[in-house]
Amino acid sequence: MYRLLLIDNEPFIVDGLYDLFLELESVELDVLKAYSASEALALLSAHKIDIVIADIRMPGMSGLELQQIIKKQWPFCKTIFLTGYNDFSYVQTAMRHGGLDYVLKTEGDERILEAFHHAIAALQEEWEKDQLMEEARKELHLAKPLLQKEYLLSLLNGERLQSEGIRHRFAELGISLSTADPVLIVVGRVDEWPGDYSFADRELLTFAIHNIAQEYFSNCRIAVLSYDRAKFIWLIQPQEGDGANMSAFVQRVHETLDSVQSASRGVLHLPISFAISGSFCSWSELPSAFNRLIRLLGRGLGLGRESLLTDLPPVERSPGTASKGVHSSGDNASLAGQRRNIPLLESYLEGGDAGEFASLCSGMLQSAAHDPLHYTEMYYSIATMILSYLNRLEATQDLLEQQDFDGLMRTDDHPNWEAxxxxxxxxVALLFAKRHDEQEEKSNSVVTRLHLYIKEHLHEDLSLTKLSEVTNLSPSYLSRLYKQTTGHGLAEYIAERRVDKATSLLTETAMKIHEVAREVGLEHNYFIKMFKKHTHMTPQEYRELKVRVL
Incomplete structure (x- = not known):
């Protein structure tokens, strides 16, 4: 939405332009008007202004002075000047100082609308200019480490492994790893922080540990990221074309980690432990390998400080190793990934996306269906989320009677995961339907209140800004909500109500035309033009026709 400010010390010019732009349906527009420079300054301070149409000569402040103030407050704002025949030298000065266009006061509406659309085009062009993109690139560069961390963590959690765009995303984020090659995972932990270290101190020292790693592994491709307050993760690959034997490379990394531990102890005075995968893993194996390393580091070995542990590849595990726990590491990794889908599922619930909710919900239940304990946890996680949403929705008795919500807390009511x-x-479909009905009811209530206000204040200011104050909604949102609810524009409705009232006054009273115009909140000349547009006759012709009929 664009916001247009009209400024002129002659009210009939401002009012005429105001009504002209209210009828403009091709652009979503909020129109403000000021009858003096002081009124204009107040509006410029209170609202973001995109386009100004102003008299070039006004009492108290020249158009040039006003233009400089506008430029300081709203650098992208476009100024169009209204001028008389004898102002050309003044106009040239204004244009040199950033004015966009000028319109002679003797020219018609078409020329004014032409200048207005020129301003819209100029705004769109500026917003797309290279300097804005350059600023965005700078911001992206500053945010890149955080974006790299977020994306790599999503891969470790198994959330994006099916995406075909991983390689493209790596290139965008400047991640030097290759998705075509397997990767070696290292999970590290600071075993003990000095007691007087602040959070900022810990962040700085973790960054220093990463720097040490990048120095020691300078002949490798490496991505480093923090995991939590004490842990960090390194993903390592040989340089492209290295040709190193995989087993030899793993051994070399293992020995280098010992040197990193020594450097951290000697330079940073920090004891750190490592768990390293015993072999390279493919990107699809990344989540399960990562979960094994987290558990391995948590269990520890020996002193529990400055450990250097290796996770044996599954083929090298001793018989029975995988069966010592209730669940396999792959199962645990899968469950962990599904747990992390809970916030995504909740976002679908809050956003009213029934299709995505149903698809993800089914996938989460199916993935846990092979294990009773996992399935129970997953079922109740989803059920509790829906119950919480139901409570926030303030369910009515009528809604509760439409569905057996007790089934949320009874897994036995459903024979399998599909059920x-x-x-x-x-x-969820029932809850979405209730929410939709409530939203529709609220929208209709806003429209009803708006219609009543318009009916009682036809002779007053009915600008989008004023009506937004009445409804406590932003101008742009009010405009969209009204059109979505009623199927037609707000300005169109106001114009129709004004014409309806005008026809009644012309038929039932002896009021003069300019008095009728004032009663419906319009300037006399514009009233005649608008009335003729809607009825195909002037107000006087309409009155005479009705008199003859009666």
């Missing part, structure tokens, strides 16, 4: 997923889908 549970279908039940959840039905519950």
């Amino acid at each position: 549970a997923a279908h039940y959840f889908e039905n519950v």
